[in-house]
Structures are given as C-alpha cells and as structure tokens.
Amino acid sequence: MQLLIFIIFYPILWFISLLPFRILYFFSDCTYVLVYRIIGYRKDTVRKNLLIALPHLSEKERRIIEKKFYHHFVDGFFEMIKTRTISDKELYKRFKFTNLEVYQNMEKQGKSIALLCAHYSSYEWLVSMNKHISFKGIGIYKKLRNKYFDKLIRDIRSKFDADLVDTKETINVIVANERKGIKxxxxxxxxxxxxxSKAYHWGEFFGVKVPVHTGAEMIAKRMNMNVIFVKGRKIKRGYFEATFVEMVDNPKEVPNYQITDMFLKMVEQQILEAPEYYLWTHKRWKYAAKDQE
Incomplete structure (x- = not known):
C-alpha cells in the first residue's frame, strides 16, 4: 500500500516541483481556499492556539493573523515540494544568512554544534546552510511512516549535503561521529x-506551563557542544533570511533546563514579531499545566 500511494503521488509532486514560482504560487492560492475555507484544516486548533498566545489582540486581529498564517502554511508546502528541483543559485537568492560569521566563529572552536530552531518562517530551507559550512550538517527528524516518502525527503536533503537522523538514533550517531573525529x-x-512520557521538564511558553523537548540541551551537555539559535524572518513571499544567535559555548556549566528555557523565550519573541509565520496547526498547549497535577 505504501508503494502504491507513493507511485500515485510522486509524479504529481515532481510536476509541481518543476513549475516556475509564479505558477507555483497560483496553485498555492487555489489550495489555500480549499484548505482554509472549504476543509478548514485544524482551524479550531489554530484559533485556540492564537487565543492562548495572543490574548491581548482582538478577535478581528487574530482572524487577520489566522488568514495570513494559512496562506504562509500552504506556501510552505509548495516551497518544500519545489526544493526537489530548485537550483542552488535560485535557493541562495531566496534564502540568505545575515551573519554567517557568527556560525563560522563557532566552528573555529573545534566543537560540534547544536543548532536550535522553531517551526517558523521557512525552516525547511535552512538546509541551504550546508553549502556554507565546513562541519557535517545533520537534521534531527521523526522518520515518516511511508518509507518511500521518507527516502524522498532524505534525497531532497542530500542535494544540499545534509543528512537526516531519526530522533531515536540521534545520540548513537553523534557519539559515533565524535569517536571518528567528525564534527x-x-x-x-x-x-x-x-x-x-518523555516530558522531563515543563517550561513557560506564552505564560503557560507546557512540557518541552530537552533532548537538544541534554545532548549538548553530554557532548560539550556549542549551542546556536537560528532566528528566521520572512522578507516577502518566497524570500527569507536567517540570523544566527549564539546561546552558549559552555553547556556543561549551565544549570539544567536553562538552555531549553532560553530557547523558548527566543521562539516566543520571534513569534510576537510576526505571528503569522509560526506553525499554529500543532497542538502545542494540548497538555498545559493542568497535566502536571
């Protein structure tokens, strides 16, 4: 069944990836009507999330953000497909790094790096940084259930010299690389x-206590890795930039969970600057503080 689904959808995805951006965004606009106005994909979740995060705004203001979000959300899907055939030149024109020297200075310290980012702006195109770095670029992700689409995602990333590692394999891969001297x-x-079951820490996100991922911090501490935050920004449709923010270069000396809490605050600040570019369809507050009891 997995192979059949892949055979049916792959030619469609390939065709879409070949379209010029002008036509690609025309299809995105049409899909927006389907996803937002007809299907209403996770609209209740989006509205609940926006109310929790932005209670100071009026309902009308949140509806404006909601509509902008769905436009961005659908654009992101088509941009991800476009990555399959986009040229290096085109991607570098559309996704720029404002301060690569911050990252490069950390490389000079000779330690591996934990790069933290949010599901914000064009996080999929962060993969383009691998053409600008000396270290081996590896993205930590959750493996797709369909092994054929999972391989497709891996192939797309490999275009830009990036490897993907499933969350369950992360520490083993990092330890093996360090033993081999691979930074x-x-x-x-x-x-x-x-x-x-995997919530070891509850942090405050938009004033609400929620369970948070701590794996990146714990791995950084164990392997003594530098830690960087990547702040994304959308310039206009199809054009983005990213800025590196140095967090810590001595993770073992930082109290437990402080790095994670710093990250949450950075994400929160980023969202407040332009909330329409965050991934609001995720049930970020589904557990909230009540489940600590």
Missing amino acids: GVYGFAADQSPKL
Missing part, C-alpha cells in the same frame, strides 16, 4: 510538544 552541526526543531 557536525545538528539541527533540532525543538519547539513542539513531546509525549508526556
């Missing part, structure tokens, strides 16, 4: 909600 920059999109 890496490991990308963690750690802003979403973990399973309660």
